[in-house]
Amino acid sequence: MPLFFLTFPSVKDSTWEARHPNRATIDIAGVTSWSLFEKFSDTAWMNRGVEYEALKSRLIDELLDQVYHFCPQVRGKIDHTELATPLSFNHFLGRSHGDFMSLAASPARFAIRDLGAHSGVPGLYLAGQDVAAAGVVGATQGGIIAASAVLGRNAIEDMVSA
Known part of the structure:
Protein backbone atom coordinates (compact mmCIF):
# COMPACT_ATOMS: atom_id res chain seq x y z
CA MET A 1 0.00 0.00 0.00
CA GLY A 94 -24.04 0.38 0.04
CA ARG A 95 -21.06 1.44 -2.08
CA SER A 96 -20.13 -0.06 -5.44
CA HIS A 97 -16.34 0.20 -5.66
CA GLY A 98 -15.24 0.29 -2.04
CA ASP A 99 -15.24 4.04 -1.49
CA PHE A 100 -15.72 4.74 2.19
CA MET A 101 -14.93 8.41 2.56
CA SER A 102 -17.28 10.53 0.54
CA LEU A 103 -17.31 10.62 -3.22
CA ALA A 104 -14.53 8.84 -5.07
CA ALA A 105 -11.53 11.13 -5.59
CA SER A 106 -11.65 10.94 -9.37
CA PRO A 107 -11.39 13.52 -12.16
CA ALA A 108 -15.18 13.23 -12.63
CA ARG A 109 -15.78 14.08 -8.96
CA PHE A 110 -13.60 17.18 -9.11
CA ALA A 111 -15.34 18.32 -12.30
CA ILE A 112 -18.68 18.61 -10.47
CA ARG A 113 -19.25 22.36 -10.34
CA ASP A 114 -22.07 22.21 -7.78
CA LEU A 115 -19.87 20.79 -5.02
CA GLY A 116 -19.01 23.87 -3.04
CA ALA A 117 -20.06 25.77 0.04
CA HIS A 118 -22.95 27.52 -1.71
CA SER A 119 -25.86 25.10 -2.00
CA GLY A 120 -28.11 27.25 -4.15
CA VAL A 121 -30.63 27.40 -1.30
CA PRO A 122 -30.51 30.78 0.51
CA GLY A 123 -28.95 30.37 3.95
CA LEU A 124 -27.89 26.72 3.38
CA TYR A 125 -24.16 26.13 3.15
CA LEU A 126 -22.29 22.89 2.65
CA ALA A 127 -19.21 21.83 4.58
CA GLY A 128 -17.10 18.71 4.93
CA GLN A 129 -14.96 16.55 2.74
CA ASP A 130 -17.16 16.63 -0.34
CA VAL A 131 -16.74 20.40 -0.54
CA ALA A 132 -12.95 20.11 -0.77
CA ALA A 133 -11.24 16.69 -0.76
CA ALA A 134 -11.63 13.30 0.89
CA GLY A 135 -10.52 12.55 4.43
CA VAL A 136 -9.90 14.45 7.61
CA VAL A 137 -7.85 17.21 5.99
CA GLY A 138 -10.46 17.60 3.25
CA ALA A 139 -13.21 17.85 5.86
CA THR A 140 -11.25 20.57 7.66
CA GLN A 141 -10.74 22.43 4.40
CA GLY A 142 -14.45 22.06 3.62
CA GLY A 143 -15.29 23.61 6.98
CA ILE A 144 -13.02 26.58 6.33
CA ILE A 145 -14.50 27.02 2.86
CA ALA A 146 -18.03 26.98 4.33
CA ALA A 147 -17.05 29.45 7.05
CA SER A 148 -15.58 31.72 4.38
CA ALA A 149 -18.82 31.56 2.38
CA VAL A 150 -20.95 32.34 5.45
CA LEU A 151 -18.69 35.21 6.57
CA GLY A 152 -18.11 36.57 3.08
CA ARG A 153 -14.35 36.67 3.62
CA ASN A 154 -11.34 34.37 3.74
CA ALA A 155 -11.67 32.50 7.07
CA ILE A 156 -8.25 30.88 6.63
CA GLU A 157 -6.80 34.20 7.82
CA ASP A 158 -8.47 33.55 11.19
CA MET A 159 -6.59 30.25 11.41
CA VAL A 160 -3.26 31.87 10.56
CA SER A 161 -3.58 34.65 13.10
CA ALA A 162 -4.82 32.41 15.94
Whole structure:
Protein backbone atom coordinates (compact mmCIF):
# COMPACT_ATOMS: atom_id res chain seq x y z
CA MET A 1 0.00 0.00 0.00
CA PRO A 2 1.58 3.25 -1.09
CA LEU A 3 -0.17 5.40 1.52
CA PHE A 4 -1.61 4.82 4.97
CA PHE A 5 -2.92 6.68 8.00
CA LEU A 6 -2.11 5.55 11.55
CA THR A 7 -4.00 6.76 14.62
CA PHE A 8 -4.62 5.77 18.24
CA PRO A 9 -8.31 6.45 19.03
CA SER A 10 -8.10 5.28 22.66
CA VAL A 11 -5.56 8.01 23.45
CA LYS A 12 -8.21 10.60 22.58
CA ASP A 13 -10.64 9.17 25.17
CA SER A 14 -9.93 10.58 28.65
CA THR A 15 -11.86 7.71 30.27
CA TRP A 16 -10.16 4.90 28.35
CA GLU A 17 -7.36 4.08 30.81
CA ALA A 18 -9.79 3.78 33.75
CA ARG A 19 -12.05 1.48 31.74
CA HIS A 20 -9.32 -0.54 30.00
CA PRO A 21 -6.06 -0.33 32.01
CA ASN A 22 -2.87 -1.01 30.06
CA ARG A 23 -4.79 -1.47 26.79
CA ALA A 24 -4.93 0.64 23.63
CA THR A 25 -6.48 0.69 20.20
CA ILE A 26 -4.68 1.34 16.94
CA ASP A 27 -6.40 2.12 13.65
CA ILE A 28 -4.49 2.03 10.40
CA ALA A 29 -6.04 2.74 7.02
CA GLY A 30 -4.23 2.07 3.79
CA VAL A 31 -4.89 3.03 0.21
CA THR A 32 -5.41 0.07 -2.08
CA SER A 33 -6.81 -0.66 -5.51
CA TRP A 34 -10.32 -1.84 -6.35
CA SER A 35 -8.73 -4.20 -8.90
CA LEU A 36 -7.48 -6.44 -6.06
CA PHE A 37 -11.05 -7.04 -4.90
CA GLU A 38 -13.11 -6.82 -8.07
CA LYS A 39 -13.04 -10.56 -8.74
CA PHE A 40 -14.64 -11.17 -5.33
CA SER A 41 -17.39 -8.59 -5.82
CA ASP A 42 -20.07 -11.22 -6.49
CA THR A 43 -19.31 -13.13 -3.29
CA ALA A 44 -21.15 -12.82 0.01
CA TRP A 45 -19.85 -11.16 3.18
CA MET A 46 -18.14 -13.66 5.51
CA ASN A 47 -18.17 -16.22 2.67
CA ARG A 48 -15.69 -14.97 0.06
CA GLY A 49 -13.36 -17.96 -0.02
CA VAL A 50 -9.80 -19.00 0.75
CA GLU A 51 -8.14 -16.76 -1.85
CA TYR A 52 -9.87 -13.68 -0.45
CA GLU A 53 -8.89 -14.61 3.12
CA ALA A 54 -5.27 -15.03 1.97
CA LEU A 55 -5.37 -11.56 0.40
CA LYS A 56 -6.75 -10.10 3.64
CA SER A 57 -4.04 -11.86 5.63
CA ARG A 58 -1.34 -10.44 3.35
CA LEU A 59 -2.77 -6.93 3.69
CA ILE A 60 -2.97 -7.26 7.49
CA ASP A 61 0.70 -8.27 7.55
CA GLU A 62 1.60 -5.32 5.32
CA LEU A 63 -0.23 -2.87 7.58
CA LEU A 64 1.21 -4.43 10.75
CA ASP A 65 4.69 -3.99 9.29
CA GLN A 66 3.98 -0.25 9.15
CA VAL A 67 2.68 -0.24 12.73
CA TYR A 68 5.85 -2.06 13.91
CA HIS A 69 8.03 0.31 11.90
CA PHE A 70 6.64 3.35 13.70
CA CYS A 71 5.78 1.67 17.02
CA PRO A 72 8.23 -1.22 17.53
CA GLN A 73 7.26 -1.43 21.20
CA VAL A 74 3.90 -3.01 20.29
CA ARG A 75 5.41 -6.02 18.50
CA GLY A 76 4.09 -9.16 20.17
CA LYS A 77 1.46 -7.21 22.11
CA ILE A 78 -1.34 -6.99 19.54
CA ASP A 79 -4.03 -9.51 20.42
CA HIS A 80 -6.67 -8.72 17.81
CA THR A 81 -6.67 -7.50 14.23
CA GLU A 82 -9.55 -6.84 11.92
CA LEU A 83 -9.44 -5.69 8.32
CA ALA A 84 -12.19 -3.96 6.38
CA THR A 85 -11.74 -4.15 2.62
CA PRO A 86 -13.47 -2.23 -0.14
CA LEU A 87 -15.97 -5.11 -0.24
CA SER A 88 -16.75 -4.46 3.43
CA PHE A 89 -17.63 -0.88 2.55
CA ASN A 90 -19.79 -2.09 -0.32
CA HIS A 91 -21.64 -4.44 2.02
CA PHE A 92 -22.13 -2.10 4.99
CA LEU A 93 -22.31 1.30 3.28
CA GLY A 94 -24.04 0.38 0.04
CA ARG A 95 -21.06 1.44 -2.08
CA SER A 96 -20.13 -0.06 -5.44
CA HIS A 97 -16.34 0.20 -5.66
CA GLY A 98 -15.24 0.29 -2.04
CA ASP A 99 -15.24 4.04 -1.49
CA PHE A 100 -15.72 4.74 2.19
CA MET A 101 -14.93 8.41 2.56
CA SER A 102 -17.28 10.53 0.54
CA LEU A 103 -17.31 10.62 -3.22
CA ALA A 104 -14.53 8.84 -5.07
CA ALA A 105 -11.53 11.13 -5.59
CA SER A 106 -11.65 10.94 -9.37
CA PRO A 107 -11.39 13.52 -12.16
CA ALA A 108 -15.18 13.23 -12.63
CA ARG A 109 -15.78 14.08 -8.96
CA PHE A 110 -13.60 17.18 -9.11
CA ALA A 111 -15.34 18.32 -12.30
CA ILE A 112 -18.68 18.61 -10.47
CA ARG A 113 -19.25 22.36 -10.34
CA ASP A 114 -22.07 22.21 -7.78
CA LEU A 115 -19.87 20.79 -5.02
CA GLY A 116 -19.01 23.87 -3.04
CA ALA A 117 -20.06 25.77 0.04
CA HIS A 118 -22.95 27.52 -1.71
CA SER A 119 -25.86 25.10 -2.00
CA GLY A 120 -28.11 27.25 -4.15
CA VAL A 121 -30.63 27.40 -1.30
CA PRO A 122 -30.51 30.78 0.51
CA GLY A 123 -28.95 30.37 3.95
CA LEU A 124 -27.89 26.72 3.38
CA TYR A 125 -24.16 26.13 3.15
CA LEU A 126 -22.29 22.89 2.65
CA ALA A 127 -19.21 21.83 4.58
CA GLY A 128 -17.10 18.71 4.93
CA GLN A 129 -14.96 16.55 2.74
CA ASP A 130 -17.16 16.63 -0.34
CA VAL A 131 -16.74 20.40 -0.54
CA ALA A 132 -12.95 20.11 -0.77
CA ALA A 133 -11.24 16.69 -0.76
CA ALA A 134 -11.63 13.30 0.89
CA GLY A 135 -10.52 12.55 4.43
CA VAL A 136 -9.90 14.45 7.61
CA VAL A 137 -7.85 17.21 5.99
CA GLY A 138 -10.46 17.60 3.25
CA ALA A 139 -13.21 17.85 5.86
CA THR A 140 -11.25 20.57 7.66
CA GLN A 141 -10.74 22.43 4.40
CA GLY A 142 -14.45 22.06 3.62
CA GLY A 143 -15.29 23.61 6.98
CA ILE A 144 -13.02 26.58 6.33
CA ILE A 145 -14.50 27.02 2.86
CA ALA A 146 -18.03 26.98 4.33
CA ALA A 147 -17.05 29.45 7.05
CA SER A 148 -15.58 31.72 4.38
CA ALA A 149 -18.82 31.56 2.38
CA VAL A 150 -20.95 32.34 5.45
CA LEU A 151 -18.69 35.21 6.57
CA GLY A 152 -18.11 36.57 3.08
CA ARG A 153 -14.35 36.67 3.62
CA ASN A 154 -11.34 34.37 3.74
CA ALA A 155 -11.67 32.50 7.07
CA ILE A 156 -8.25 30.88 6.63
CA GLU A 157 -6.80 34.20 7.82
CA ASP A 158 -8.47 33.55 11.19
CA MET A 159 -6.59 30.25 11.41
CA VAL A 160 -3.26 31.87 10.56
CA SER A 161 -3.58 34.65 13.10
CA ALA A 162 -4.82 32.41 15.94
